[in-house]
Amino acid sequence: MRHTISVLVENKFGVLARVAGLFSARGYNIASLAVSETLDPQISYMTIVVEAKDAKVLEQITKQLNKLIDVITVTDFTKKEYLDRELVLAKINYAPKDKARLEAIFNKFVGKIIHHKADTAIIEAVGDQDQISELLQELNKFGIKELIRTGKLAISN
């Protein structure tokens, strides 16, 4: 099962390696990882999506994260309410005649064309995991040439 964990860490060199090392040493795969500074530039915020086969593994992950000296707090969103978003950049096959079809899609999803050439367009879209996967199905009909995702960002509500 996929779990979303947020981690507040000291914004120092090497911290990302410590967090990543904790997962790799135990053979846990990180599904996505997003890191950035917070309002306090000395602190960074990580949103980690991880595959954990049971509650015991998840408990060890959060305990081991807490054990790292540079980790300030760990929040496991499994049992908490939270909102999540992901930003997607997709390069798709595009011809001017497709504009109307795309705009119809963007009535349903948060997204827009941020750049286009004669035969390709770059789409920017934001949404939760369900919205993103639905959107990608729609875009697939045009043919996705390249896809880049930020990974999930999560915030408690």
Next chain:
Amino acid sequence: MIGARILLESLKKEGIEVIFGYPGGQVLPIFDQLYDFDIKLILTRHEQGAAHAADGFSRATGKVGVCLATSGPGATNLVTGIATAYMDSIPMVAITGQVGTHLIGNDAFQEADVTGITRPVTKHNFLVKDVKDLARTIAEAFYIASSGRPGPVLVDIPLDVQRADTEFIWPEKISIRSYQPTYSGHPGQIKKAAKLISASKKPIIYAGGGVITSGAHLELEELAQKLQVPVTTTFMGLGGFCGTHKLFLGMLGMHGTAYANHAVMEADLIIAVGARFDDRVTGRLDDFAPGAKVIHIDIDPSSISKNVRVDVPIVGDAKNILQDLIAEIKKLPDTAQWLETVENWKKKHPLTYKDDTAMLKPQYILEQLWDLTRGAAIICTEVGQSQMWACQWYQYLTPRTFISSGGLGTMGFGFPAAMGAKIGCPKKEVFNIAGDGSIQMNIQELGTCVANKINVKVLIFNNGFLGMVRQWQELFYKKRYSYTSITSPDYVLLAQSYGAVGMLVTKRSEVRPALQKAIETQNTVFIDFRIEPEENVYPMVPAGQAINKMIEGLA
């Protein structure tokens, strides 16, 4: 003041009088400062020896041990020693030189990414890029190493930082917002534990190294006495409970006593204190102590419910929690019948060995050593059969008298660790119980011992085999002794060539006089005991079995 000097002044502030190390290109400024500074450096013959010596010093004294090495190979040679300390939660600070900051990442001569290499085997590590951060970093390193669940911390100091000049400002108090260990136990959890204890009929205390780290041995004894509960310890817990106490069952697990294993398996309550349910203790997890509720006292939350399901976890310092728990228990459990059962196991399944051949038996040597020293000595060990015999056949009466690599099982640990222990406790007699395999892994430290008059006594149980592996091959691989037969040098001549004293013992009648002579000798002593080549360590729980499914040898 230059960085190298700041480092030494900082170590002095931490109360360090002796460190273990080896020089090299990227620590020249530090060694230059050491030349006339009042911290003594013990020059080992290998950096690995320095790391184990710092570790042994720490285990014997409870203080933070310090080792120092140059960049690249100097630092990588420390790694086994650091990992050994990490697995056994030993407070240690390792200082390494690094190439100049402008060269880092440049594949410079003797450059290695030491903070990267040691990240998984340290509690924390630092690369100091600015001399202004140096004093505070050293203070933080000592604080992190010695607080909470202790462990090794490495500080990597580039050459230019050692040379750079700044004011020495020592932080009197260290507080790290992201690191706040819990020391006192939750009162609600302690109440719950007390209730479980009062209601139990077949309780057992299972104590680990945490008892020694936290200095909780007196509280442990008080609890056991008050409740009249039998006590077993882990390998790391030996010495945490008096080895001759009538409630003591010895060590449990793979090579534990049969009665400790039976008692744990039959118990209805396990009171775990500073122990982590390691696989060598639990055997097959699914079968472990099926009828027992578990109270788990540990300072490291990640140790709780990691292997065994816990009913009442109590996070905090063992000493504090045991004090509170003793005060909280109002109704004592009635353990008379349980103690009788345990006593019967003791009678029925004692530790034993056959002493019927002309060959020397290692157990006999340890019995004689016990008789001559009666728990007053510090016993260090290497790893393997000799180590397990030392657990079984010597009684440890007080904490910090048994020093051995538990978690990592590092061959070559015992001899340098014994040096460190002797430096830390010069008035105590320090022995290293070694096999002929392990002793050859750091035998170069004979030079360090003799040069510094570190009079440790090395008892080599020489059976011509890598004995523990041979034992497994005998029992589980049809006696196919694949590469486990090993030759030795002439240990007597070898010791003599270094200026130490060497003795050869082949007969039973020579054992006691040789040990006596070793104790009286003011020099490093090697005794080459030619023991029964195929003697096995029993009892033994085969890997992956429940711990009451023992091979008991001769019982």
